[in-house]
Amino acid sequence: MPSFKLYRLADGRCLAASEFGAADGLPLFYQHGFPGSRLEAALLDEAAAELGLRLIALDRPGYGRSDFCPARTLADWPADLAAVADQLGIARFGLLGVSGGGPYAMACRELLGERVLATGIVCGLGPLAGTELLPEMEWPARFSFSAMAGYPRLAAPFFRLLVTPVLQRWPRLALRLLTVAAPRTDRQVLRQRWVRERLTAAIGEAFRGGPDGVVHDLQLYTRGWQISFGSDGGPLCFWHGLSDRTVPISHSHYLARCCPRAEVNPFAEEGHFSLPVRHGDSILAELKQLMEESDANH
Numbered sequence: 001m002p003s004f005k006l007y008r009l010a011d012g013r014c015l016a017a018s019e020f021g022a023a024d025g026l027p028l029f030y031q032h033g034f035p036g037s038r039l040e041a042a043l044l045d046e047a048a049a050e051l052g053l054r055l056i057a058l059d060r061p062g063y064g065r066s067d068f069c070p071a072r073t074l075a076d077w078p079a080d081l082a083a084v085a086d087q088l089g090i091a092r093f094g095l096l097g098v099s100g101g102g103p104y105a106m107a108c109r110e111l112l113g114e115r116v117l118a119t120g121i122v123c124g125l126g127p128l129a130g131t132e133l134l135p136e137m138e139w140p141a142r143f144s145f146s147a148m149a150g151y152p153r154l155a156a157p158f159f160r161l162l163v164t165p166v167l168q169r170w171p172r173l174a175l176r177l178l179t180v181a182a183p184r185t186d187r188q189v190l191r192q193r194w195v196r197e198r199l200t201a202a203i204g205e206a207f208r209g210g211p212d213g214v215v216h217d218l219q220l221y222t223r224g225w226q227i228s229f230g231s232d233g234g235p236l237c238f239w240h241g242l243s244d245r246t247v248p249i250s251h252s253h254y255l256a257r258c259c260p261r262a263e264v265n266p267f268a269e270e271g272h273f274s275l276p277v278r279h280g281d282s283i284l285a286e287l288k289q290l291m292e293e294s295d296a297n298h
Contacts, residue, residue, distance in 0.1 A: 001201070002042060004065060007084045015084055016065035021048025021055040026291055027093040028284075029081060029108070030057040034100025034125075034221070035167070035174065035214045037064040037205035042198045047281040051288055055096075058084060060104070062213020064205045070216065075226045077104050078111040085115070092298070094291040095119040096284075098276055099247060100217065102126075103225060106255065109233040114298070118235040118290035122283060123244050123272050126251030129224045133254060138181040138245040149222035156215055164211030171204035172196075179273065183243040186271035195277055229258040235290040236262040239283050241270030 006014040018038045021028075025048070030041040041057035048055040058081065062068035069076075085093060094117045097105025102124020109119040128134045134145055147155040167174040175196070179186055190196055206214055236259050238252035249266060256262040267275055276283070 002039065004038065006065065007087050009080060009083050013061065013067040013069060014065075015061070015067070015080060016059045017084060018057050019054060020045040020057065021051075021053045023054060025052040025054035026288060027054045027056060027085075027088075027090045028287070028291070029085070029093055029095055030055050031095065031097040031101030031104040031108075032057060032060070032063070032202070033098050034217055035063075035206040036100070036202045037208075038202075039064070039198070039205045040098070040202035042202070043195070043276060044280045044284060047284050050281070051284050053284060053288055056084075056088070059205075060213060060217065062209060062216055064208050066209075066213070068209065068212045068216075070212070072216070073226055074103055074107050074220050075111065078108040081108055082112055082115065091115065092117050092295065094287060096122070096287065097124055098122045099272065100125050100221065102251075102255075103221065106229075107225070107227050109236065110227045110229065110231040113231060113233055116233040117294040118237070118287060119233065120283065120287040120290075121236070121238045121252065121255070122276050123240050123247050124238065124252060124255070125221065125247050126254045127225050128222050131254060133248075133251055136248045136250055140177050140180060141246050144218060145222055148218050152219065152222075156219065159218060160211045160215045164207060164214055167203070168207035168211065171200045171207075174203045175199055181245050182273065183245060183269075183271045185241075185243055185269055185274040189271075189274040189277045192277075195273075199273075229255075230260065232260060234294045237287065237290060238262065238264045239267065239275060239279070240264065241267045241272065241275040243269050244272045244275070246272040
């Protein structure tokens with residue numbers, strides 16, 4: 001397992017981070033998916049190293065080795081990330097959000113302003129409250145989010161007491177559930193042992209401290225994001241597979257319409273898992289170029 005470091009925040013909480021890629025490279029903060037953890041970034045370790053990117057992946061509160069914060073909102077995350085960046089001596093950086101990490105990358109872009117060089121969102125989740133995005137999602141994602149949105153008092157204890165303990169003990173089962181409606185291209189990628197092992201490790205690590213972080217994220221995803229779009233926080237680029245049934249490309253199109261300088265890059269026949277695995281190197285290369293151009297123009 002990759003090494004990690006704990007960063008203590010002003011309120012006494014600790015956030016865990018692991019680094020991948022080039023230790024002296026251009027800093028890029030990775031926002032993991034749902035359920036995931038900092039270990040998810042290992043999928044891009046080799047590509048980041050070749051490109052000279054320093055990939056810094058944090059466990060969100062309650063995930064992995066990070067302390068839980070029951071009162072947090074989506075809009076609270078940028079301050080946590082900025083505090084870690086300050087301790088690392090990093091003034092400006094890029095953001096990469098994958099799947100359920102997309103909303104967190106978007107929040108950082110909106111609230112951290114000029115500190116953000118560029119933002120990349122890969123198969124990212126869009127706002128579910130007050131939009132038509134949720135009905136377009138496939139089971140089991142649609143079931144999980146719909147249950148939490150419609151019956152939060154029943155769904156929260158159901159996931160906390162019944163679902164997450166099972167996934168905590170058998171993370172491979174979680175991976176199977178996530179891909180039950182996956183297209184052929186996703187199933188092909190997940191047959192590769194190294195992909196399966198890294199994803200399973202990331203999911204297992206998500207539940208290290210119990211179910212609270214994961215369940216809290218599920219609640220936050222189904223509420224309003226509490227951030228306003230329109231910030232000019234550097235270039236914003238979306239990459240999305242046209243065969244993604246877990247989070248359809250309509251999520252990226254929705255967000256792109258809300259944001260200035262946003263670009264959507266569709267990938268034919270790629271799914272939710274195949275896109276970051278098969279095209280992670282080209283995505284990182286394009287994001288690095290955007291970061292360097294933004295830094296040069298600052």
